[in-house]
Amino acid sequence: MTRVVDARGLEPPQPFELVMEALADLRSGESLTLLLDRMPWPLFRVLERDGYPHQHQIRDDGAVEITITAP
Numbered sequence: 001m002t003r004v005v006d007a008r009g010l011e012p013p014q015p016f017e018l019v020m021e022a023l024a025d026l027r028s029g030e031s032l033t034l035l036l037d038r039m040p041w042p043l044f045r046v047l048e049r050d051g052y053p054h055q056h057q058i059r060d061d062g063a064v065e066i067t068i069t070a071p
Contacts, residue, residue, distance in 0.1 A: 003032040008063055016043055019068070023052065026070035034066040 005022050007015035019034050026032060034040075039056070047054050047068060056066040 002067075003030075004035065005032060006035045008035050008037050015040065019043065020046075023068065023070065028070050031067055031069045034068065036064045036066070037062075039064055040066070 003022060003026075005018050007018050010018070015034075015036055019032075022032050022034075043066075044054070051071040052068050053071070054066055054068045056064055059065050
C-alpha cells in the first residue's frame with residue numbers, strides 16, 4: 001500500500017517537513033505519493049542526494065504528483 005501525503009494548499013516549509021517525516025517511516029522498497037501545488041525543486045535535490053528514486057507528473061487537476069521510493 002502506498003502512503004499519500006497531500007500537501008496541497010500548505011505553505012513552505014510544511015510540505016517539505018511532512019514528506020521528510022513520511023520518508024523516515026518508509027522501509028526499503030516502500031513508496032509514498034506526494035501531492036503538491038507546484039514543483040518542489042529543493043526536495044528533488046535532497047531526494048537525489050539521498051538516493052531516493054522518484055518520478056513526477058502533473059495531473060489533470062494541475063496538482064503535481066510525486067512518487068518516491070525508499071532505497
